[in-house]
Amino acid sequence: MKVITSGSAYLDIDAYACCIAYAELLNLQGIPARAVSSANPNASVSKTVLGWGAVLQDYHPTSNDEFVLVDVSDYQHFDPLVALDRVVEVIDHHPGFEQHWAQMLGAAADIRPIGAAATQIFQRWTAAGWLSRISEQSAALLATAILDNTLNFTGQMTTAADIDAxxxxxxxxxxxxxxxxxxxxxCQTAIESDICAALAADLKRMKPDSLLPQVFAQMTVWDANGLLERHRSTINDWMAGQGDDWLLNLISIRDRKSCLLAKPLVSQQKLSHLLSLDWHAGVAVLEPSMLRKELLKLSLQAPRHKPEA
Known part of the structure; x- marks a missing residue:
């Protein structure tokens, strides 16, 4: 059986949709598959989305299972149920591990710059000729994941393929x-109902040698300004409790901007090494908005030290 799963920390709408929709496609093709995760969905899997009735499945491991990873390629962050030596396919749009998986899996590693991993799964449905059989739930999940990951088609990584999908x-x-x-x-209502839980549910800890802040949270909402007015103090206190080098990327869909909240000076300096930013009381605004994976790509391409004057 093929086990379709994703990362260990949380399950966002892209990963959630990809697991469910890809398992559905494989089963239609006569390949036994299950959509599985040890992680809980975060606020991007909204109440209405959960109400559509497409769910992850129970899983009892066997030694014959094979694993397909979607929306993740960093093997240090795979769901703990994954046996690395039985990974047979990786479908992702995050940079950094392309060469590793190309060497391990060849063509079965599909890691490329695109707005949403959901678009990659959609392309598998069309390539297989099964799109007319996709369930209403899987179609809605993939479409919503594309909305979320392309920031309603305003994100810089949005492609024509995402729009067409x-x-x-x-x-x-x-x-x-x-x-x-x-x-x-x-999504914003859910986030504001428990802001600390929402921060924890979309937080990544970067590698010690990263050019980005060590603790990197991200949230996508309709109106970032309103959220900051209501919850900025709580966010500052909670993030400070996670370490002394932190960043929140608060993406505002309505305004097509990112509000970068980074109170520690060291965190501001790291970001200013990558981008031209104007900091005011720990906040800098990026227009148009940028996703965490885009900032990660910038950090991977940046020189390790500032050039001397």
Whole structure:
């Protein structure tokens, strides 16, 4: 059996949708597969999305299982249920591990710059000729994951393939024209209901030699300004409790910007090495918005030290 799973820390809408929709496709093709995760969905898997009824499955490991990883390629962050020597496919859009998996899996490693891993799964449905059989739930999940990961098509990594995939999937998932605003507002309501839990549910700890802040949280909401007005003090206190080098990338869909919140001076200096930023009371604004994976790519491409004057 193929076990379709993702990362260990949390399950966002892209990973959630990819696990469920890819398992559905494989089963239609006569390949036994299950969508499985040890991690809990974060706020991007909204109440309405959960209400669609597409769920992850129970899993009892056997020695014959093979593993397919979606929306993750850093093997240090794989779901703990994964046996590394039985990984047979990796589908991801995060940079950093392309060469490793190309050597391990060859063509079975599909890691490339694209807005959403959900678009890669959609392309597998179309390539297999099964798109007419996709369930309404899987179509809606993949479409919503594309919305989220492309920042409603305003993100810098958005491609024509993402736009085309959404155009195909949205009607199959019965999504209405006002779904994007409804979705992001619903995510914001969930985030604000427990801001600390939301921070914990989308937080990554970077490697010690990273050019990015060591503790890196990210949240996507409809209105970042309103959230900061209501919760900035709580966010500062909670993030400070995670370490003395931290960043929150708060993405505002309505305003097409990222509010970078980084109170420690060392964190501000790291970011200013990568981008031209104007800091005011621990906040800098990026227009257009940028995702964590885009900042990670910048850090991987940057020189390790500032050039001397």
């Amino acid at each position: 959404y155009a195909e999937l949205a009607p199959r998932g019965q999504l209405t024209a006002d779904w994007p605003e409804q979705y992001f507002l619903e």
